[in-house]
Amino acid sequence: MWSVPEHLADILAHIRPLEPLELRLLDAQGCVLAEDVTVAVALPPFDNSSMDGYAVRTADVEGASEHRPAVLTVIGDVAAGSGELPTVGPGEAARIMTGAPLPPGADAVVPVEWTDGGTGRGPATTMRAHSSAPEGAGGEVRVYRPARAGQHIRLRGSDVQAGDLALEAGTVLGPSQIGLLAAIGRSTVTVRPRPRVVVMSTGSELVQPGEELTPGRIHDSNSFALTAAARDAGAIAYRAGAVADDAESLRAALEEQLAHADLIVTSGGVSVGAYDVVKETLSRFGGGAHDRDDRDDAGGPHGSSSAAEGGRVEFRKLAMQPGKPQGFGRIGPDRTPLLALPGNPVSAYVSFELFVRPAIRALMGLEPHERRVVRARLEVGEPLTSPAGKRQFLRGRYEPPTQEGTAGGVAPVGGAGSHLVAALAHADALIVIPEDTTEVEPGAELDAFLLG
Numbered sequence: 001m002w003s004v005p006e007h008l009a010d011i012l013a014h015i016r017p018l019e020p021l022e023l024r025l026l027d028a029q030g031c032v033l034a035e036d037v038t039v040a041v042a043l044p045p046f047d048n049s050s051m052d053g054y055a056v057r058t059a060d061v062e063g064a065s066e067h068r069p070a071v072l073t074v075i076g077d078v079a080a081g082s083g084e085l086p087t088v089g090p091g092e093a094a095r096i097m098t099g100a101p102l103p104p105g106a107d108a109v110v111p112v113e114w115t116d117g118g119t120g121r122g123p124a125t126t127m128r129a130h131s132s133a134p135e136g137a138g139g140e141v142r143v144y145r146p147a148r149a150g151q152h153i154r155l156r157g158s159d160v161q162a163g164d165l166a167l168e169a170g171t172v173l174g175p176s177q178i179g180l181l182a183a184i185g186r187s188t189v190t191v192r193p194r195p196r197v198v199v200m201s202t203g204s205e206l207v208q209p210g211e212e213l214t215p216g217r218i219h220d221s222n223s224f225a226l227t228a229a230a231r232d233a234g235a236i237a238y239r240a241g242a243v244a245d246d247a248e249s250l251r252a253a254l255e256e257q258l259a260h261a262d263l264i265v266t267s268g269g270v271s272v273g274a275y276d277v278v279k280e281t282l283s284r285f286g287g288g289a290h291d292r293d294d295r296d297d298a299g300g301p302h303g304s305s306s307a308a309e310g311g312r313v314e315f316r317k318l319a320m321q322p323g324k325p326q327g328f329g330r331i332g333p334d335r336t337p338l339l340a341l342p343g344n345p346v347s348a349y350v351s352f353e354l355f356v357r358p359a360i361r362a363l364m365g366l367e368p369h370e371r372r373v374v375r376a377r378l379e380v381g382e383p384l385t386s387p388a389g390k391r392q393f394l395r396g397r398y399e400p401p402t403q404e405g406t407a408g409g410v411a412p413v414g415g416a417g418s419h420l421v422a423a424l425a426h427a428d429a430l431i432v433i434p435e436d437t438t439e440v441e442p443g444a445e446l447d448a449f450l451l452g
Contacts, residue, residue, distance in 0.1 A: 001319040002326075003435075004391050008355055008368075011328050015337055017365035018195060018262060022188050025178050030234055031191035032364045033171040039164045039184050042157035047102040049078075051152045052127055054093040054115060054141055055106035061143045066123075069142035074118060077130065077137040078103050093141055095127070102153055109152035116142040160184070170365065172234070195262040195363040197235040199227045202250060202268040202277050203343060206242035221421060222267040222348045226341075229352050230265070233360045233370075243277075245269070250281040258332040262363055265356055268343030270315055270325045278327065278340050282313040313338060319435055321390045322347035326355070345421040350393050350430065353451065374398075376410035376448040378431070384412070384440045386433040395420075395427035398448050410448045428452055 002010075020034035049055065055078060064070040072093040076086045080099040088094055088105035095118075096102075096109060117124030118141045128136050160166060166184055167177055173191065181189055206220040207213055220242045230237035240257055243250045250269075257264060269278030313329030327340030339359065341351040358368030376398060378384065386392040399409040410431055414423020430449040433440060440446065 001317045001324075001389075004318060004320050004354060007316060007318055007326060007328070008358060011337075011339070011355055011359055012362055012368055014328075014330065015359055015362045018192050018363050020190050020192050022190050023193070024188055025181055025186065028173050028189050028191045029175070029178055030194050031173055032366055033167055033169050033173060033177075033189065034192050034365065035190045036165060036169050037167045037181065037184075037186065037189065039160045039162055039166050041185060042162045043159040043183055044154055044156060047156050048154050049096045049098055049100050049102060049109045049152060050154050051109055051111045052098050053096060053109050053111040053113075053152065054143070055088055055096045055103050055109055056093045056143065056147060057088060057090065057106060058108045058147055058149050060091055060093075061108075061110065061146050064143045064146050066144045069116075069144050072141055072143060074136075074138050074141050079130075093143075095137055095141075107149045107153075108147040110143050110145065110147050111152065114143060114145040114147075116144075172364075172366070192363075192365040194234055194236045195360055196260055197227075197230040197237045197263045197265060197360065198240050198257040198261040199223050199230060199237060199265045200240040200253060200257070200267075201242045201343075202245065202266060203242060204245040208241070221345055222343065225345065225349055226265055226267060226352055226356075229349070230356070230360060233357045234364055234366075235263070235360045245277045247277055247281045250277050254281070254331070258334070258336055261336055263356075263359060264331075264336060264338040265341065265352070266327075266338065267341045267348045270327050270340045270342055279315055282327070282329070282331065282338075282340070313340065315340070319390050320354075321387060321392045323351045323354070323393075324390075326351065328355075346395070346424055349424060353430070353449070354393075372450045373432075373447050374408060374450065375445050376408045376429075376431075378440055378442060378444050378446055379409045379411040380442050383442065384433065386438055386440070388438050389435055391435045392433040393449070394431040394433070395423050396429045396431040396448065397427060398429040398450060407445055408448070410446070 060072060061070045072091055075092050075094055078085060078094050078096045078100045080097050082100055085101060085103040086094050088103050094103050112124050112127050115124060116122055117127055118136050118139050123144060166180055171177060201220050201223040205217050207217045209219045223239045223241060227237045227239040240253060243253050266278055269276040313327050315327045318324055318326050323342055325342050330337050339356050341348045361368045361370060395413045396410045397413055401408045410429055413427045414420045428451050432447040432449055
């Protein structure tokens with residue numbers, strides 16, 4: 001049998017990051033930056049007001065109070081986007097809006113709430129709209145509080161300076177990163193695109209959700225769960241739906257999807273049954289499928305490197321539970337990676353987390369290991385048993401530690417059966433029992449693979 005680390009290492013050894021391309025900003029959301037981005041122009045590009053108020057000289061409002069306000073002459077408005085700016089001289093003020101450039105002569109901004117707003121009727125709470133009261137741009141304003149130099153002014157370059165590193169290559173572009181790129185004037189950016197992942201289930205027993213179940217049929221849940229998981233991992237995922245246990249049907253479906261897939265994920269048909277159609281079908285792609293347990297061939301941990309280079313798909317038995325039967329290889333003219341997962345829902349999901357998610361991240365040019373693994377106390381009433389020689393993954397609920405330096409707790413959810421999908425929906429961790437452990441006592445510490 002292959003170990004879990006050996007299988008993952010073989011997958012990652014045959015996956016290369018997608019080639020970078022230049023995209024418009026909104027199209028680049030969720031992609032991985034493939035270049036260091038430096039700032040061309042300082043941000044903000046000019047001194048500007050952080051408040052709606054009045055641009056003043058601090059010398060003119062020194063000692064101002066409600067009983068002895070500073071009375072200044074208003075020489076005009078400075079709105080956001082203003083080009084020509086008035087010069088503020090002694091005893092003068094300019095009404096200024098948030099984001100507007102600081103006019104020459106002024107060295108501070110007093111908020112409108114510190115003034116009478118030009119009304120002569122005591123402290124104001126707001127400015128009158130210019131359209132309804134244009135006289136507010138002139139006249140006098142009473143200032144009731146002093147201001148220090150630079151107060152309520154956002155200085156040029158106080159966010160980033162020209163030449164600064166804005167974002168490093170390898171950054172995943174989310175909303176805030178897109179906003180920064182726009183703010184520094186970038187309209188396009190070079191990224192590694194989000195991989196296109198095609199998900200398909202196999203099985204003549206599968207019925208589309210919403211359709212009536214006839215005897216012997218079940219609803220297809222795997223393709224929905226795996227597609228959602230691929231999207232959660234950062235991919236652009238397409239659900240191709242369920243394919244019957246017919247080699248020609250699956251072959252046609254695969255050939256159709258190869259044209260627009262960077263990775264294909266199948267579930268079902270990888271074990272040792274007479275109707276395991278994935279094995280049968282992939283034996284006709286790129287040199288044949290192989291069910292191998294030997295450890296003697298050159299070119300990788302089990303000779304799998306040479307198999308993948310030849311475009312073959314290998315089917316392996318892994319020392320894990322659930323998820324023992326697995327397949328991996330590359331098919332089609334572009335040698336598109338294909339991961340063939342077991343059909344039981346829990347097996348498929350656990351396999352996705354262990355193998356498909358790292359593959360998606362590798363295609364994006366990211367470190368493949370994203371999920372946190374923490375030590376946690378096993379909270380059970382009786383000892384847990386585990387098969388010898390297999391790494392077991394149990395669904396669990398994790399409770400973080402209440403004190404620093406201590407372990408959290410993890411409790412199993414549902415049974416060990418790989419068909420128990422309801423328990424999976426309530427789990428937020430996988431409890432990892434090592435291959436050499438057959439019994440775990442309550443309170444013992446184990447690794448917990450966090451799913452969020």
